[in-house]
Amino acid sequence: GNSVTQMEGPVTLSEEAFLTINCTYTATGYPSLFWYVQYPGEGLQLLLKATKADDKGSNKGFEATYRKETTSFHLEKGSVQVSDSAVYFCALSGSGGSNYKLTFGKGTLLTVNP
């Protein structure tokens, strides 16, 4: 079945530091890939997505590139802010008959200190 593995946290950075959260996946066919973010006390929100190989999703200064050759979708941001403190989830939506279901990683807690 489909699975997502993301780096375990927590990750603690200082403001303006560079962020990478690794995500790799296992899936058949051509899944779509997502990063969701959960701010304290809130539900999950879509941060960015990519639907085919070599696509780059971007939003709010975050980027992730769909790498089929390495089955990866690493999240990056060049300069984090305190307001980026949240839990980040990598997810995939399968192709074909299983495209209705999102499979999530376990989440990575990011804390950004001033």
Next chain:
Amino acid sequence: GAGVSQSPSNKVTEKGKDVELRCDPISGHTALYWYRQSLGQGLEFLIYFQGNSAPDKSGLPSDRFSAERTGGSVSTLTIQRTQQEDSAVYLCASRRDRERLPLHFGNGTRLTVT
């Protein structure tokens, strides 16, 4: 409404009691999902509705868990004879159809079984 609404936001119950959790999806969204978020476990898929039918119930952890959806809108997740291991945040999500659009999440119901 503007987003997915879940109620109650918090529920504390005694072991052995039954609980009902409610989800109001975004109007017009035919696909509805329940996930469970436990500490250290990430998001665990429970059940998927397309309209009023549930073609995938594979994530329900035991026969104490059930869910229904009426009128293609509101869904209720019922947990009978609650156990302490049921303590978690239960998240509902919806989207317009089963295809590759992102899910929209509610803020969840935090269930604590004492």
